[in-house]
Amino acid sequence: MKTIINNKEITIPDELREGRLVEYIRNVLNLTGAKNACDMGACGACAILINNKPAKICHSLIKDVENAEVLTIEGMANPDGTLHPLQQAFVDYGAIQCGFCTPGMVLTAHAFLLENQKPTRNQIRKALQGNLCRCTGYQQIIDAIEAASVHYLKQ
Ligand code: FES
Ligand code: FES
Incomplete structure (x- = not known):
């Protein structure tokens, strides 16, 4: 499956579709801004944007971002590296x-x-x-x- 994360197209093996999104983003992509804190949808520390809408992803699966545009905090800065x-x-x-x-x-x-x-x-x-x-x-x-x-x- 394909997804776009911080403006980069990523291909994720189909066998990972049912995996946990927050773990994939943190541990595989090394985008550690999103935190898995309460793990119950209550605190917002895991929030990222999916198609420009905030999403608490502690309970999301990788397949939830298929063909979506994802923004994590690592993608917020300007292209020249200065802060948004x-x-x-x-x-x-x-x-x-x-x-x-x-x-x-x-x-x-x-x-x-x-x-x-x-x-x-x-x-x-x-x-x-x-x-x-x-x-x-x-x-x-x-x-x-x-x-x-x-x-x-x-x-
Ligand atoms: S970790 Fe608290 S809402 Fe997801
Ligand atoms: S929880 Fe420490 S700055 Fe918000």
Whole structure:
């Protein structure tokens, strides 16, 4: 089967179709931003984007991304290696402490901002309600996303 991960077409042997997606992404592709944390769909640490929609993949199978476009945090930076403006905003606003939730937060926020370029703080909070952060208290995360939203107006 074929899939596209971070703009690269990948061919995955058909016998792996029933395997766990999060393990394949982390252990085979070495894209370790997505975390397998709660393993019950509750925390969002495993979130990636599948066809630009956030997906918690701790219970997903490899076949779930057949012919799909997948974005992981490793594919967010600009081609020249500089951070995407949303990633940079997380840095600038101190929205990262331990960093465990950050890949899932950034990707979920990215999908949201692609659809909502002028969000209210409440809309941002709602969009992130499936992503838990044990460190930051969320305010800096909301600040970062609000600040980064202007970059999406130009896209
Ligand atoms: S590890 Fe998937 S939601 Fe927590
Ligand atoms: S920064 Fe530690 S869980 Fe969010």
